[in-house]
Amino acid sequence: MADWSKLSIDISSLIHGELSVLDYIRVGAVCKQWNFACKLKYHCPTKKPQSPWLVLPDECDTTTIKFFSILEKKTYKIPCPEPMIHRRAYIGSGHGWLVTVNDTCSMHLLNPLTGAQIPLPPVTTLPFVSAHHNSHGQIIEFVVEVPYGANIISTLVFSFERMRCIFFQKAVLSAVPDVGDNCLIMMICNNWKHLVIGRAGGEAWKCISIYHHYTNIIHRKGKFHTISDTGIVKHLEIGLELV
Numbered sequence: 001m002a003d004w005s006k007l008s009i010d011i012s013s014l015i016h017g018e019l020s021v022l023d024y025i026r027v028g029a030v031c032k033q034w035n036f037a038c039k040l041k042y043h044c045p046t047k048k049p050q051s052p053w054l055v056l057p058d059e060c061d062t063t064t065i066k067f068f069s070i071l072e073k074k075t076y077k078i079p080c081p082e083p084m085i086h087r088r089a090y091i092g093s094g095h096g097w098l099v100t101v102n103d104t105c106s107m108h109l110l111n112p113l114t115g116a117q118i119p120l121p122p123v124t125t126l127p128f129v130s131a132h133h134n135s136h137g138q139i140i141e142f143v144v145e146v147p148y149g150a151n152i153i154s155t156l157v158f159s160f161e162r163m164r165c166i167f168f169q170k171a172v173l174s175a176v177p178d179v180g181d182n183c184l185i186m187m188i189c190n191n192w193k194h195l196v197i198g199r200a201g202g203e204a205w206k207c208i209s210i211y212h213h214y215t216n217i218i219h220r221k222g223k224f225h226t227i228s229d230t231g232i233v234k235h236l237e238i239g240l241e242l243v
Helices: 009-016 021-027 032-038 160-166
Strands: 053-056 064-069 074-079 089-094 097-101 107-110 117-119 129-133 139-148 151-158 168-173 184-189 194-199 214-220 223-228 233-236
Touching (some): 139 160, 151 160, 168 214, 184 214, 194 214
Antiparallel strands (some): 053 064, 064 074, 089 097, 129 139, 139 151, 184 194, 214 223
């Protein structure tokens, strides 16, 4: 009789790519070998199109993550992977990954099933953001400049919590982040809703428009699509070499 626990990692990964999210979670509980295959650092759980799952808040239980399946109309709880993500803010998602901001305003792409995470550039790489540091060189607060055309009309000082609540508006992904380095992240940020772009695992954000007051962004068919508060729609196709 075949010993399915001895399947190679490569074959296990191919199988995982054909599973639903729920079956992927169940497979990881079969044996140690299959569980190990599920937790490969940047392994994408499934490549099949999936119906959306919503992450639900659950402040009473920090050991699990609560998901709601829109298709099945059921709620599921799965073990919370390391790093613990309950204290993070979610500002976007795509391809099974979350765009998160932690309590020191560091940004990561996080896979809630495997715990894999990919760092995003620091916000202080933006031209209108700087920071104040303590005597140990640690950031204690952020300074955000208020631009008006080519001029700076004022500056605002934000604590970590205020920065996390106000500055980060929305982020979207262009591709699966665990396949090569072709994943771009576009983000609407700060009170004036500027549009910036960076690369998963990259070093810096880049402003892509002096215009501001963007209210929404999506990525579809190789392009980013934006809309402003005045209803102006733009379609942006940005090459990897520009980021």
